[in-house]
Amino acid sequence: MSFHKILDQPTAVRTLQSAIVKGRVAHAYLFVGPSGVGRKLTATTFAEALNCRTFRDGNSCGTCADCRLIAEGKHPDVQTIMPTKRSSTITVEQVENLLPFAYMKPLKGKCKVFVISEADRLGSSSANKLLKTLEEPPPSTVFVLVTERPESVLPTVASRCQPVKFGRLRTDTVADILASEFGVDRERAAVAAELADGQITRGLLFADTKRFEAVTCILESLGSVSARIQAYERLQELLAEERARLEDEAEHKIVVPGEVLTSGMKTALEDLRKSFIDRNYREFLNDCLGLLLTLYRDILVLKETNAEELILNRDKVGSLRTYARALSLPAVRENMKVIEEITVYCSHYVGEDRAFLDLLLRLREPVEG
Ligand SMILES: [Zn+2]
Known part of the structure; x- marks a missing residue:
């Protein structure tokens, strides 16, 4: 794969490409940026460029044996380590298994590339093992450490790496x-992308039909009280699922590797997890409300301009038109105001039960005819 295919990361691409072209490749890089923006893809592309047999004009060919094996994740000189499911950290054994390769000649290609994914989850013993190699780097070896939390990478390790920023x-x-x-329907992809905050991983969450349907059911439920209650229950289910997912994620992501914890450390760890869950949960509530707001925004657009090409939820155009006919302009504006108020409320308090009930009671319903 050539660097052209890495989208919207001109700084990272320029740094890496010119390092190869000028023959000034560093021994270690720290790829810093949010998840879902192409950091790992860039690491693979970089490994290809370093090993390609017909490297030309700053790009690998993508077709030679080395390029193909790297793309398939089967090249013996390119290895990736990441936290194991079981321990949630990168263990000392993982680092110990990797390091002997650093001191050998490349087995097949020109340069060994070791990618350390989620480098902030290197425990201090693993990081110290790695540090010795980073201090006296063996020839033809490049380490690529990838992280979204550079502040959690051991400073002595981070200072040995050239930082490369991803936006x-x-x-x-x-x-x-x-x-x-990912085969997401084009129209749905457009809406999901609006809410994705520039991250593919977040975009995928919004492309998830189930989540989207739970939000749109609010809009569709406004005709009767019983439908409103049903919509509320469905929403509660979605929120509970998300909370459980975040709790699970926090438990796996936020860990102190392998050491005996004092009770003070345990409390600190619990606090970190709790704030991670609260922050992400609030973000999720905010996103759900944002999604609902896009639906009313579209209704407003249809009412005011009738310009179908301006609406975000194109796959919903049929029902949006129905609502645009049934709702008065003040009712649409009023509903948008309600959603905005509830959004502010949710960003201050996590008591979302109340907020969503309030939302469902306050939204104005369409009047037929
Ligand atoms: Zn090649």
């Missing part, structure tokens, strides 16, 4: 990738 992707890039790489 968020543009909205239309996210939409394109969701559609072309």
